[in-house]
Amino acid sequence: MPRKTQSAKAAYSGGAKPKTARKPKAPAKAARKPASAKKAKPVTLACSDGIAVTASKHAGGRPTKYDPAYCDLAVDLGRAGKSGEVIACHIGVIYQTVLNWQKEHPEFLEAMTLAKQLELLWWENAGQEHLTTTGFSASAWSRSMAARFPNKWREKTQVDHGVSNELAALLGDLDGHGASIV
Numbered sequence: 001m002p003r004k005t006q007s008a009k010a011a012y013s014g015g016a017k018p019k020t021a022r023k024p025k026a027p028a029k030a031a032r033k034p035a036s037a038k039k040a041k042p043v044t045l046a047c048s049d050g051i052a053v054t055a056s057k058h059a060g061g062r063p064t065k066y067d068p069a070y071c072d073l074a075v076d077l078g079r080a081g082k083s084g085e086v087i088a089c090h091i092g093v094i095y096q097t098v099l100n101w102q103k104e105h106p107e108f109l110e111a112m113t114l115a116k117q118l119e120l121l122w123w124e125n126a127g128q129e130h131l132t133t134t135g136f137s138a139s140a141w142s143r144s145m146a147a148r149f150p151n152k153w154r155e156k157t158q159v160d161h162g163v164s165n166e167l168a169a170l171l172g173d174l175d176g177h178g179a180s181i182v
Contacts, residue, residue, distance in 0.1 A: 065093060066101050071111035078115025081122030083148065087115065120149055 070091055077087045088095040102109040123145060130136040145153040 064101075065091075065097075066105060066108070068105075068107065070101075071107055074108070074111045074115045075118065078112075078118035079122065081119050081126070082115075083119060084112060084116070087112070120152070123148065 073090060074087050077090060082090075084098060085095045088098045091098070098112070102112055127138075127141045127145070130141075131138065142153070146155070
């Protein structure tokens, strides 16, 4: 920025503001279209099996990092006993993104389902192979299995805190109101 000289300061200090050239007004901007009116751009993706697929890229927002090659990576990591969270780390995204991709891309859902099965296979094989090995902690392995695969490996304890209809009726009679458990 050029430095003001003494004479320029003196001219300005007289009270009158110096006239400056006005900038020409820019032409009015066209009205923006709402996000819903934007057209999705078709994008051609190459799948791992060599078939090209044309998909619509979402209009607006950050473009997706999804790549169909992640399907093969997920299956390979599942085969090595890795969890979905570890798969997300190898891809370089958070686990929620992996869950979103499973909803948006059926081939990725299939790959992640297969990866989970292969993960279970790896862990079960590891347990069976080392069950008779000295120093193998079967309890730690069992807890790990219950945490990784709760639907198959967690011990189910069912506690019923409900009240039977007979007891509810008796309590209702004591209270003076009819009661029942639905």
